[in-house]
């Protein structure tokens with residue numbers, strides 16, 4: 367947790383202000399019982415009204431000052447805690463942004479959400495507590511004991527005798543409760559996972575009438591989380607009543623001893639009243655500390671979970687000495703004997719793949735479901751690093767090109783079209799922030815998106831809902847294509863990106879693409895033969911291996927796998 371607290375360096379002055387204000391608050395609070403003692407012994411006992419008014423006025427001022435310092439300290443500590451949360455959330459988020467796709471598999475998305483929200487909140491809460499209690503509790507405790515001892519050392523024994531009981535109670539409760547904190551956070555992770563799945567998959571759940579089943583699944587996770595949280599809170603709830611019990615018994619003992627000490631003339635009534643107050647201040651200091659002893663382990667569980675994210679080293683790193691890919695004269699893509707296996711998988715998903723895709727040409731990749739087409743496409747922007755062989759872009763190994771430079775060359779249209787909340791224009795401009803309105807319109811024309819955009823009341827300013835729910839699959843695909851094209855990429859990768867388009871729209875789109883990407887290296891992953899029949903070269907993948915490469919006619923006579931795909935899709939006339 368200290369590691370995270372180091373991030374607070376820019377706020378050291380605010381922290382110093384909190385500590386100073388809390389110090390003043392504690393000093394003022396410690397002074398009050400002494401004044402009260404004087405008021406009783408000198409003012410009330412002697413009936414000296416002017417003394418009572420004078421001391422009472424000073425007490426009022428001191429109490430007012432203490433309240434002022436307390437409010438100010440609370441204000442600054444809340445400010446520091448909020449700033450701390452913001453810093454860590456930003457750090458976690460930007461670190462997660464650099465995760466390879468394997469990083470997301472390792473720490474699941476739902477857990478990343480809990481860690482970025484709830485876990486950070488836990489650490490934030492303990493920070494607020496620490497800032498206030500760290501100074502207040504020791505001062506009240508030590509100051510209280512010193513004044514109590516100087517008032518009456520004998521009576522202080524009562525306080526000293528009760529301390530081991532308090533310490534033992536804290537230790538016992540902490541021992542029982544602390545291991546449960548980790549469990550609570552993990553169960554919250556699981557609850558978030560189910561909730562996320564259910565909310566994103568609500569259409570499937572409804573269409574398959576799985577609402578009751580999912581409700582049950584959610585309730586089970588929710589109950590499991592609630593039970594553990596209740597269990598841990600029950601343990602923690604015992605702490606305060608025990609503390610109060612010890613405190614009240616101590617006060618009874620002090621009053622009892624105090625009355626004996628007053629009768630024997632050792633102390634006065636005012637001293638006893640002040641002593642009771644100091645005893646209360648000492649015990650409250652301990653109660654505050656005990657709360658911290660409970661909250662710190664809980665927050666350190668959360669801090670460890672945050673650190674785990676921050677310590678996850680991105681598997682995909684930029685080269686130490688980068689080749690300047692921008693200076694490469696062209697952007698041909700070359701696979702040299704490439705083999706890749708997903709982490710933990712038994713077999714490679716693609717093996718010994720070699721081919722070269724040239725600028726100005728269309729290279730298509732076709733194959734059965736699960737043949738490894740999308741995997742192959744995702745290796746070019748270096749979403750994963752390969753196990754063997756090399757992938758070259760413009761003659762340079764992708765591992766030697768900074769990821770930013772590499773990806774700037776690529777217009778990638780993923781298999782699953784993803785839109786972000788905002789407007790249509792925002793979504794297309796994701797590809798190129800500085801694109802002009804004309805470029806926006808032109809790209810939408812090529813992507814065959816202009817028709818449906820112009821039918822919307824607000825045109826390019828129409829709102830895209832979260833994940834693009836208010837657009838059809840085909841519309842989403844066309845907007846994703848426009849997003850890729852607007853950056854005028856040197857390499858265009860279409861991963862099964864025409865699957866939701868009807869034949870006529872697809873044909874028009876491909877015709878538009880021909881001009882737009884005339885100088886680019888185009889790679890098209892497709893399921894439909896009609897999409898790639900006129901490609902300059904077609905790579906046929908079969909269970910991760912290359913079963914053939916060539917033009918349509920060539921493959922029709924040489925590649926059995928291709929013939930099978932074609933005959934399963936096209937009618938006699940189309941194949942001729």
Ligand SMILES: Nc1ncnc2c1ncn2[C@@H]1O[C@H](COP(=O)(O)OP(=O)(O)OP(=O)(O)O)[C@@H](O)[C@H]1O
Nearest residue numbers: 708711715733734735736737738739740741742781
């Ligand atoms: N992130 C992943 N982790 C582990 N295995 C994966 C991952 N993604 C894909 N796979 C596996 O790799 C294999 C190839 O998947 P890929 O998506 O590349 O196939 P594809 O040819 O594009 O299939 P489709 O045409 O159905 O989209 C599949 O067996 C799949 O289970």
